[in-house]
Amino acid sequence: MHVETWEKCLLFIRERIPAQSFSTWFEPIQPIKLHNEVLTIQVPSQFFYEWLEENYVHLLKQAIKSQIGENGRLEYSVVVDRGDETVKPTTVNVSGGSNSHNKNRVNGYDAYKNPDFYQELKNNSNLNASYRFENFIEGDCNRLARSAGFAVAQKPGITSFNPLMFYGGVGLGKTHLVQAIGNEIISSNNNKKIIYVASEKFTNQFIEALRNNNLQDFINYYKEVDVLILDDVQFLKEKEKTQEIFFHIFNHLHQGGKQIIMTSDCAPKDLKGLQERLVSRFKWGLTADLQAPDFETRMAIIQTKMQADGISIPDEVIEYIAYTVDTNIRELEGVVISLIAHASLAKSQIDLELAKQILKNIVTDIDSEVGIDYIQKTVSDYFKVSLEDLKAKTRKKEIVIARQVAMYFSKDYTNHSLKSIGYHFGGRDHSTVIHAVQSVNDMIDTNAKFRFAIDELKKKLKIRTAVA
Ligand code: ADP
Ligand code: MG
Numbered sequence: 001m002h003v004e005t006w007e008k009c010l011l012f013i014r015e016r017i018p019a020q021s022f023s024t025w026f027e028p029i030q031p032i033k034l035h036n037e038v039l040t041i042q043v044p045s046q047f048f049y050e051w052l053e054e055n056y057v058h059l060l061k062q063a064i065k066s067q068i069g070e071n072g073r074l075e076y077s078v079v080v081d082r083g084d085e086t087v088k089p090t091t092v093n094v095s096g097g098s099n100s101h102n103k104n105r106v107n108g109y110d111a112y113k114n115p116d117f118y119q120e121l122k123n124n125s126n127l128n129a130s131y132r133f134e135n136f137i138e139g140d141c142n143r144l145a146r147s148a149g150f151a152v153a154q155k156p157g158i159t160s161f162n163p164l165m166f167y168g169g170v171g172l173g174k175t176h177l178v179q180a181i182g183n184e185i186i187s188s189n190n191n192k193k194i195i196y197v198a199s200e201k202f203t204n205q206f207i208e209a210l211r212n213n214n215l216q217d218f219i220n221y222y223k224e225v226d227v228l229i230l231d232d233v234q235f236l237k238e239k240e241k242t243q244e245i246f247f248h249i250f251n252h253l254h255q256g257g258k259q260i261i262m263t264s265d266c267a268p269k270d271l272k273g274l275q276e277r278l279v280s281r282f283k284w285g286l287t288a289d290l291q292a293p294d295f296e297t298r299m300a301i302i303q304t305k306m307q308a309d310g311i312s313i314p315d316e317v318i319e320y321i322a323y324t325v326d327t328n329i330r331e332l333e334g335v336v337i338s339l340i341a342h343a344s345l346a347k348s349q350i351d352l353e354l355a356k357q358i359l360k361n362i363v364t365d366i367d368s369e370v371g372i373d374y375i376q377k378t379v380s381d382y383f384k385v386s387l388e389d390l391k392a393k394t395r396k397k398e399i400v401i402a403r404q405v406a407m408y409f410s411k412d413y414t415n416h417s418l419k420s421i422g423y424h425f426g427g428r429d430h431s432t433v434i435h436a437v438q439s440v441n442d443m444i445d446t447n448a449k450f451r452f453a454i455d456e457l458k459k460k461l462k463i464r465t466a467v468a
Contacts, residue, residue, distance in 0.1 A: 041075070148161050
């Protein structure tokens with residue numbers, strides 16, 4: 001009975017709205033029951049329900065009345081998650097006359113289409129061809145993310161890394177990496193439809209589609225892609241409607257074996273303001289973090305960028321930059337570009353002095369302190385012991401002294417806690433650091449040669465501090 005009634009309602013509705021709208025919003029609906037002149041229909045999501053309420057409530061009422069009579073009512077059952085999870089949290093009475101403010105829009109759904117907007121969606125994968133795997137330097141900081149990305153690029157939608165989610169702070173290579181995946185898929189020429197979109201843009205497109213009554217186009221477009229890359233999903237925080245529509249698209253793509261790739265500035269569990277069911281889906285596939293680049297990776301990145309520009313600079317300059325700019329890769333690039341620009345304008349070689357001068361002028365937010373790794377390197381060079389030994393458990397006298405000196409400077413020149421300093425020296429505890437500082441102070445008081453060494457080291461470290 002309820003099936004027949006609903007089918008007749010559908011006939012009524014079908015005649016009154018565009019075919020596209022009908023298939024988007026009415027075909028997915030399931031009739032559940034008809035009881036006491038109340039027809040219950042099941043809709044796929046809360047968003048779907050709200051959408052019907054906002055846009056089709058009047059039409060639905062007319063349909064119900066035409067089939068059940070004046071007292072006919074409609075109730076919704078909203079599927080909360082997938083079919084195997086809870087059903088039916090919300091039932092809503094439509095005939096009570098709620099939301100009737102949209103009445104007069106019934107005939108106007110399809111009135112306005114913005115061709116530019118739709119064209120833009122159609123033609124553009126939005127990938128920047130210069131972000132590639134070939135120029136994405138691999139290091140400990142990004143190895144897992146990179147190789148997962150590469151695997152996905154070979155077999156989009158087929159690996160268990162679906163969705164694939166990268167997270168990490170700004171400038172650590174998230175966008176580069178996801179775009180590299182897109183470009184790699186394109187270059188393998190398999191006619192996959194790929195779209196890269198920043199979450200902010202996705203949100204704006206969605207809003208625009210709502211405004212222009214183009215939502216079907218918007219949804220259908222995203223439902224057609226083989227690979228969807230959504231950058232910076234943290235931007236969807238608190239944007240309930242956009243999350244809802246993304247959830248809908250996500251489910252459709254995922255069920256169809258399409259690849260979804262996302263980035264975020266924090267781990268999924270810290271994505272506050274995103275619906276839990278969305279976040280739980282993010283964890284279905286693989287989540288990999290990108291960390292701040294270690295010293296070796298920073299060196300490699302600078303070298304590669306310089307080489308790409310056909311510029312060669314002395315190793316000590318590269319080292320200096322790698323030590324100084326240890327926040328993120330974007331900043332590192334900025335410094336390298338300025339350096340190249342200065343050098344070509346001044347037609348001079350980039351030497352250490354020039355580099356220091358330039359960094360002083362262009363980098364305003366370098367850590368105002370020397371880093372522990374810079375202290376360790378300077379001290380180990382000075383005492384001619386290896387960095388590994390400095391951090392190892394070795395109790396050889398020369399090494400112990402060098403280690404204590406490095407700890408002493410770390411305490412004096414950085415804001416690290418004793419605990420953190422201990423951690424940077426092979427996981428020692430804070431009492432070892434206190435002891436080191438005391439021993440160095442004692443030796444400064446009693447040993448002139450040692451005092452001289454400390455002064456020399458201070459000068460070396462000061463050059464660096466002056467720059468910052
Ligand atoms: P995010 O999206 O995490 O903020 P981006 O991907 O925009 O960071 O990276 C910032 C800049 O650093 C880009 O120009 C990018 O090409 C570069 N970059 C990031 N990681 C690497 C890397 N591993 N190798 C080479 N360049 C990188
Ligand atoms: Mg980015």
